[in-house]
Amino acid sequence: MSTTTTTDELAGVSRSRALAGAAIAYIAAWLIGLGTAPSAPSPDAADATIQRFYADNGGAALAQATLVHGIAGIALAFFVVGLARHLAATATRQRTMVVLGAGLAAATVSLMQYAMEMALNRAAANADVFASATLFHAVNIADTVKLVLLAIAIATATRLAGEAQTFPRWVRGVGYALAPTLIIGGAAFVDTSDALSAVLAASLLLLLLWVATVAVVVTRRASVADATG
Numbered sequence: 001m002s003t004t005t006t007t008d009e010l011a012g013v014s015r016s017r018a019l020a021g022a023a024i025a026y027i028a029a030w031l032i033g034l035g036t037a038p039s040a041p042s043p044d045a046a047d048a049t050i051q052r053f054y055a056d057n058g059g060a061a062l063a064q065a066t067l068v069h070g071i072a073g074i075a076l077a078f079f080v081v082g083l084a085r086h087l088a089a090t091a092t093r094q095r096t097m098v099v100l101g102a103g104l105a106a107a108t109v110s111l112m113q114y115a116m117e118m119a120l121n122r123a124a125a126n127a128d129v130f131a132s133a134t135l136f137h138a139v140n141i142a143d144t145v146k147l148v149l150l151a152i153a154i155a156t157a158t159r160l161a162g163e164a165q166t167f168p169r170w171v172r173g174v175g176y177a178l179a180p181t182l183i184i185g186g187a188a189f190v191d192t193s194d195a196l197s198a199v200l201a202a203s204l205l206l207l208l209l210w211v212a213t214v215a216v217v218v219t220r221r222a223s224v225a226d227a228t229g
Contacts, residue, residue, distance in 0.1 A: 019082030023215035026075035033067030047133035054124030065117035073110030090164035106149035140189040147186035155179035
């Protein structure tokens, strides 16, 4: 085995482990974050209700935002970069860039949401009803945009993996089911509906499952390549 081949294989294993670490951080941030604060007001809640909720639950809401928007956003960025590098081995740069661009855009939106949540917390503490409601709705709209961007990244990644046969069929099935589910569920952030809320909850579970399984598949492939190289 040449030195170059060994170096490439080690780099591949290192990248796969980084992707797995990002997946673990992303999943943990969401699972812990979901139980950190009470459910937020509905999209059609009165402005005063929104301000009062964040005034009463500011600390918990900010802790949750730190997890599901801040830490999860950073972890998502690392995960997407790792996934794009994995796909680049069998796909064209242009098509891989769709995954990278949409995924990093979703991560950026997540970090913007964290900044808006901090501003919302301050506005609510200062009893600024208008600013609190405006920021609350902005965070919700950003959530919808983020889920659409994630759907684009996941659908593209699933198609590329399918063409290269790098993901098992059932993992590709999860990816193809997840993309439209994210888009439909994202509407729950701007429209009060029990049906949409149920789809949103299902989309989050599917998203975490997809992230976990992709991390396992990529890590195993890198380990096998290293062992047989």
